Amino acid sequence: MAKPPKAFATTGRSRKGEPLVWLTALGLTLGVLMTLWLLGLVVYKGCQTFWPDRLQVFEVKTDSGTEKVAGYEVLDRDRRDGDGNLHHEVQLFRGNVELYGEKFVFLDSSSIVSREQADDLLLVERLAGGNVIGRAKAIELADGSRMGPEDPSFEDELEALIEVNEDRRDELRDVEKFQIGKNSKRIKELELKKRLIADGKVGGSIPEIDAELEKLQAEYEELFAEKVKIEELMKARHLYIEAVDGREIVISGESLLHVLRPNEVGFFGRLGEMLRRIWNFLTMDPREANTEGGVYPAIFGTVIMTIVMSLFVTPFGVIAAIYLREYAKQGPFVRAVRISVNNLAGVPSIVFGVFGLAFFIYFVGGVVDGVFFPNAEEPVYKSGGILWASLTLALLTVPVVIVATEEALAAVPRGVREAALACGASKWQAIQRVVLPASLPGILTGVILAMARGAGEVAPLMLVGVVKSAPDLPIDVTAPFIHPERQFMHLGFHIYDLGFQSPDSEAAKPMVFATTLLLITIVVVMNLAAIIIRNRLRKKYATSSF
Amino acid sequence: MPREDFIAVDKFSFFYGEKQALHDIDMAIPQQEVTALIGPSGCGKSTLLRNMNRMNDLIEGVRHRGDIRLNGKSLYDPRIEVISLRKRVGMVFQKYNPFAKTVYENVIFSLRVAGRNKKKELDEVVERSLRSAALWDEVKDRLHDSAFGLSGGQQQRLCIARAIANQPEILLMDEPCAALDPTATLKIESLIRDLKSQFTIVIVTHNMEQASRCSDRTAFLYMGRLVEYGPTKQLFENPSEEDTEAYISGRFS
Numbered sequence: 193m194a195k196p197p198k199a200f201a202t203t204g205r206s207r208k209g210e211p212l213v214w215l216t217a218l219g220l221t222l223g224v225l226m227t228l229w230l231l232g233l234v235v236y237k238g239c240q241t242f243w244p245d246r247l248q249v250f251e252v253k254t255d256s257g258t259e260k261v262a263g264y265e266v267l268d269r270d271r272r273d274g275d276g277n278l279h280h281e282v283q284l285f286r287g288n289v290e291l292y293g294e295k296f297v298f299l300d301s302s303s304i305v306s307r308e309q310a311d312d313l314l315l316v317e318r319l320a321g322g323n324v325i326g327r328a329k330a331i332e333l334a335d336g337s338r339m340g341p342e343d344p345s346f347e348d349e350l351e352a353l354i355e356v357n358e359d360r361r362d363e364l365r366d367v368e369k370f371q372i373g374k375n376s377k378r379i380k381e382l383e384l385k386k387r388l389i390a391d392g393k394v395g396g397s398i399p400e401i402d403a404e405l406e407k408l409q410a411e412y413e414e415l416f417a418e419k420v421k422i423e424e425l426m427k428a429r430h431l432y433i434e435a436v437d438g439r440e441i442v443i444s445g446e447s448l449l450h451v452l453r454p455n456e457v458g459f460f461g462r463l464g465e466m467l468r469r470i471w472n473f474l475t476m477d478p479r480e481a482n483t484e485g486g487v488y489p490a491i492f493g494t495v496i497m498t499i500v501m502s503l504f505v506t507p508f509g510v511i512a513a514i515y516l517r518e519y520a521k522q523g524p525f526v527r528a529v530r531i532s533v534n535n536l537a538g539v540p541s542i543v544f545g546v547f548g549l550a551f552f553i554y555f556v557g558g559v560v561d562g563v564f565f566p567n568a569e570e571p572v573y574k575s576g577g578i579l580w581a582s583l584t585l586a587l588l589t590v591p592v593v594i595v596a597t598e599e600a601l602a603a604v605p606r607g608v609r610e611a612a613l614a615c616g617a618s619k620w621q622a623i624q625r626v627v628l629p630a631s632l633p634g635i636l637t638g639v640i641l642a643m644a645r646g647a648g649e650v651a652p653l654m655l656v657g658v659v660k661s662a663p664d665l666p667i668d669v670t671a672p673f674i675h676p677e678r679q680f681m682h683l684g685f686h687i688y689d690l691g692f693q694s695p696d697s698e699a700a701k702p703m704v705f706a707t708t709l710l711l712i713t714i715v716v717v718m719n720l721a722a723i724i725i726r727n728r729l730r731k732k733y734a735t736s737s738f
Numbered sequence: 739m740p741r742e743d744f745i746a747v748d749k750f751s752f753f754y755g756e757k758q759a760l761h762d763i764d765m766a767i768p769q770q771e772v773t774a775l776i777g778p779s780g781c782g783k784s785t786l787l788r789n790m791n792r793m794n795d796l797i798e799g800v801r802h803r804g805d806i807r808l809n810g811k812s813l814y815d816p817r818i819e820v821i822s823l824r825k826r827v828g829m830v831f832q833k834y835n836p837f838a839k840t841v842y843e844n845v846i847f848s849l850r851v852a853g854r855n856k857k858k859e860l861d862e863v864v865e866r867s868l869r870s871a872a873l874w875d876e877v878k879d880r881l882h883d884s885a886f887g888l889s890g891g892q893q894q895r896l897c898i899a900r901a902i903a904n905q906p907e908i909l910l911m912d913e914p915c916a917a918l919d920p921t922a923t924l925k926i927e928s929l930i931r932d933l934k935s936q937f938t939i940v941i942v943t944h945n946m947e948q949a950s951r952c953s954d955r956t957a958f959l960y961m962g963r964l965v966e967y968g969p970t971k972q973l974f975e976n977p978s979e980e981d982t983e984a985y986i987s988g989r990f991s
Contacts, residue, residue, distance in 0.1 A: 607835035614791060614829035615848035615900060616821050625851065630838050 231712070238709030241702035242469040244454045244462050247313040247325060249436050250284065251305040258305055261286050262313055262325045262436040264454075266296065287315075287323040291439055295322055296698045309455050312341075316433060316443060317450040319479060322699070324441055326433040334429065350431065350451060357426050357445050364422045367415055374670070375412050379405060384567060393567075473706060482660060482690055483700045487707055492665050493658075493680035494714060497582050498647045504586035505646075506639050509593025516594070517601045518623055530598075537591035545652030548584030549576075553656060556580075572677050576657030578666045579676035584656045585649060589642035596638020600631035636726040640719050647715045650684035658685045660693070683711040741809065744769035744938050745790060745908065750804035752785055754797065759785045761962045762804065767955075772930060772939045774953035774970065776946060778985065782962040783942045787910050789813075790940065791827040792820050808908070825852065828901030828937075832913040834894040836885035841877050844885045844896055848904040863903050870936070871899035872929050891922025898929065902937065909933065911941040915948065927952045946986055950974050958982045 245264035252259050263286035271279050280301040287295055316324040330338040331349050339346055382401050389396045426446035433441045452465055476486030512533075520526045557574035565572045573579075604627050612622035628635075650658075659679045666678045687707050694700040743766035752760040760782045767773045775783040788794045789806060792813060806813045813823060825848065836844050843850070845864045854860070864881065868874040873895045877888065885896055894914060901909060911930070915923040930939060930952045943949050949956050950970055957967040958981070966973060966982045977983045 605835065607831055607833050608837060610793060610796070611829075611831060611835045611837070611897070611900075612847070612851075613796070614793065614824055614831075615851060616825040616904065617847070617851040618821055621851045625847070626837050 234705060234708050234712060237702070237705035241706040242466045242473070244315070244452060244457075244465045244469075246309055246455050247315065248307050249310050249313070250299060250307045252299055253303045253305055260436040261297070261299075262310070263287065263297075285323075287325045288435055288441060289322050290441060291435055291437075295696065310436075311453070311455050313436075313453070313455055314433065315452045315454050316431070316448070317452075318443055318447040319449055320447055322480065322484065324433055324443060326435040326441060329432040329434040329440065331432070332428075332430045338432070353429060353431070353445055354448055354450065357448060360422050360426050364419060364426075367419050367422070370670070372412065372415050372419070375408055375415060379408050379412070382408070384569070388567060474710075478661065481695055482686065483694055483696060483703055487681075487683065487686060487710065489662055489665060490681040490683045490686045490707070491710070491714065492667075493578065493662070494647060494683045494711070495718075496666055497578055497585070497653075497680065497682065498643055498718060500578065500582035501585045501589065501646045502639060502643055504583060505589050505593055505642050506635075508586065509590045509638070509642075510597050510635055512590070513594045513597035513601065514623060514628075517598045518619070518627075533591045533594050537595075540651075541588055541649055542651045542655075544584055544588040545655035548580055548587070548652060548656040552580040552583050575677070576655070576659075576679055577677040578657055578680045581653050581657040581680070581682075584652050585646040588649065588652060589646050592642045592645060593635070593638040596641065597631070597635045600634025600638075601627060603634060604630045633726050633730040636722060636729065640722040640726070643718055643722065644715055647718065648684060648711070650682070650688060653682055653685060658682045660685070660689045683707055683714065687711065740769035740771075742766060742768050743807075744809060745940070746807040746810075747786070748805045748807065750786075750789070750802065750806055752782075752789060752794070752802045753800065755799045759962050760789075763959075763964045765957060765964060765967050767938065767940060769938050770934055770936075771954040772934050772941060772952055774949035774956045775940065775942045775959060776944075776949050776956060776985075777959035777965075779944075781959040783957075783959045784912055786959070787912055787940060787942050790908065790910055791824050791829055793829065795820065825904055826906050827908045827910060828904065828906035829910040830894070830897050830901050830912065830914045832916045834890060834897050834917060836888075836893050836896050836900070839885060840882045841885050841888070841896060842881040845899050845903050847900055852904070867899040867903040868896075870902055870933065871895045872925065872932070873899055889922075891918050891925060894918060894922070894926060895929065898926075898933075902933070907938060909937040909939045911939065913942050913944060916944065923948070946974075958985060960985070 247262055247264055249260055249262045252261060261284065263284040265282050266285050267283035269281060269283075271281055273279055281298050282301065282304075284297050284299055285295060286292060286297055289295055312327055314324075314326060314328055316326075318324065328341040328346070328350075330340050331346065331353065333339055333349065339349060343349075382405050385394070385396065386398055386401050386405075388394045389398055389401070423446065427444050429445040431443045431445070431448055431451075433443060435441060450468075454462070454465070457465065473486045474491065475488050477488060478490075479485035516526060516530065520529075553574060553576060557571070557580065560573040561568065561571055608626055608630060609622055612626045613619070617625065657679050659681065662679050662681045664675070664678055666675050666680050667673060668675070687704055690700040690707065691697065691704040745767035747763050747765045747767075750760060750763045751758060763786060775787060777783045785794065789802070790808075790813070794800050802814070808823075808826070811818070837847060839847075842860075842864055845867050846860045849855075849860060849863060865874060865878075868877065873892060876892060877896075880887065885893065888896060894917070898909075898914070914930075915926050918926065927948060930941065933939060934954075941949075941953065953970045955968065956970045956973045958965045958973065958977075958979075960981055966977060966979045968978075973982065974986055977986065
């Protein structure tokens with residue numbers, strides 16, 4: 193009798209090695225989930241910052257009856273008090289700091305008698321003091337009389353007031369920043385020159401300088417008078433708001449930025465408001481210890497610093513890698529150099545910050561100051577600045593570029609090099625014309641990684657030029673237009689400053705999320721740009737090895 | 739009058755470190771003929787070929803003894819520049835290896851590195867070289883497309899065009915058909931026969947039929963020694979050495 197054919201093993205749970213496969217899948221899943229969770233949180237919270245919430249009026253029990261308070265809910269949570277009793281409470285943004293002292297308040301649910309949405313509530317944004325919530329009471333007209341909200345032209349007057357003040361604010365900035373700035377810079381220069389002449393270091397006539405100084409002083413007084421005039425014009429008119437508990441808040445025209453009725457506008461109105469807030473966030477200077485306003489200087493600083501860093505790190509890293517891979521005699525020494533370069537990538541970044549401070553700022557900056565600015569009262573290059581920060585980060589990221597470039601060079605097929613040499617090319621010509629183009633996509637991958645690492649780095653920057661508030665951008669319209677010695681703002685540092693150094697961390701929280709989202713977005717955008725360039729090159733220089 | 743000893747290999751020995759790859763090779767390669775080097779793997783035929791344009795200089799720890807003379811001048815003369823030598827000796831490799839450039843730029847690469855950039859001259863060289871490589875009609879409309887868009891056989895003919903663009907005197911071919919299909923191989927072979935009126939060709943091949951089809955002379959190398967060298971017809975039909983006969987009749991490879 194024939195033996196029955198032997199059965200194949202069927203898929204079972206006990207197959208050898210299978211659990212290890214699950215383990216690897218588990219590892220990946222955990223990583224992906226954590227990343228998605230983090231990104232989701234940042235995106236959700238970041239977007240929430242800009243969405244205008246509906247305002248509610250709460251009636252709250254107090255020791256002596258009830259009290260009304262208006263605001264929007266930020267948080268809803270259960271809390272266990274010291275005795276172990278569970279409380280449900282909501283956190284409310286109520287603004288109106290001059291009345292309450294604090295922008296946020298916790299209300300115990302048991303004390304809330306009622307809550308309702310009132311259509312006529314206003315959310316007023318202002319330059320200083322944070323938002324105001326209340327009902328419009330009156331607006332002061334140019335002739336000093338008051339107009340109540342029942343007047344049909346009240347809305348128009350309010351809008352006109354905001355608009356005219358916006359123009360005046362621009363005017364004021366021009367006078368303050370450019371004209372007075374220019375004037376005082378010139379005065380400073382002349383005073384320095386005068387001192388030098390008095391010391392006999394340079395030639396010139398003191399009376400001449402005095403005459404010019406006098407002229408400049410007169411000009412300054414004129415400008416100052418103009419500034420005061422504009423300010424007074426702005427301060428002359430007011431908006432009167434009545435808080436829900438009946439108290440009055442006076443908002444000077446100088447401070448008034450924007451008025452919104454969040455309970456009246458529909459979905460598209462709120463969407464528009466959100467876009468306006470995002471736009472302001474991206475384009476305005478920060479105010480109120482960075483907790484309000486925008487982050488424009490920080491965006492600018494981050495992008496410029498990253499670009500300058502890439503400009504330094506790319507040639508430096510590529511040249512080093514070419515020598516290491518193509519010219520250096522491979523041996524123990526080159527191996528040691530290579531290991532050192534790889535280890536450099538593992539050095540804590542703060543160490544690079546310390547090195548940057550000591551080498552770039554104190555040594556190189558000191559030499560530059562000594563040679564070019566011997567008479568400056570304050571250090572010019574011998575203090576933190578965007579140039580030194582970029583150089584420090586370039587040093588920090590150069591191993592990434594070197595390693596990527598070396599790998600890209602090694603991946604170019606030997607036949608291609610030989611073909612170039614057989615055509616009568618010198619070794620350098622072969623590298624320059626054939627090997628480098630073929631390895632360009634790989635090199636760019638390294639630059640992309642370096643940029644991503646550099647843009648997100650904060651610790652070393654704190655030592656070499658980042659500040660929480662920089663009044664002037666590193667590139668602007670005053671000669672010589674590019675100011676590599678200037679301190680700058682950076683989104684990463686901004687997050688740290690807002691979240692952990694802010695006097696009002698509660699108020700700064702939404703800004704932390706928004707800034708984080710923005711930093712991630714900027715890094716992604718810069719990487720995408722580099723990836724697009726790389727893919728174009730890859731198409732152009734397609735070889736079998738990539 | 740073509741010279742009989744255009745390439746003169748004179749008692750040439752070659753070492754990779756301690757390992758001797760060539761033992762006292764003596765041979766004279768005539769001008770404007772096709773000379774085939776055959777032999778089993780590792781017999782030194784590629785090493786010999788790659789010494790004719792000093793490609794082996796790239797490898798570390800090599801040394802040689804004896805001499806190779808090109809038209810009476812030693813290749814190893816310390817005064818000659820390797821680059822100028824390679825301009826006179828073109829080379830085609832086993833695996834087609836065009837550059838990641840356009841067809842046009844591939845052909846004129848040797849002119850570019852020599853600093854010749856005149857548009858008119860370049861255009862002429864491209865057309866002439868591609869016509870010589872029997873590729874012009876196939877690629878004349880895509881001169882400015884990437885060379886990687888061509889088929890394998892076309893890419894190898896492009897490499898031949900690139901090697902002859904600078905009008906070298908000698909064309910070295912290291913198993914030029916090893917990576918190609920039979921149709922493409924036949925095209926390259928007929929091309930080799932056409933090119934011999936202009937160039938002295940030395941070809942390394944594994945394929946004995948190919949050697950008998952397109953070469954005038956054949957050299958059989960075995961274990962780093964030149965076993966037999968003579969007119970192709972004679973070597974294949976009436977070999978004087980036993981090893982040669984064994985090899986060409988397929989008794990060892």
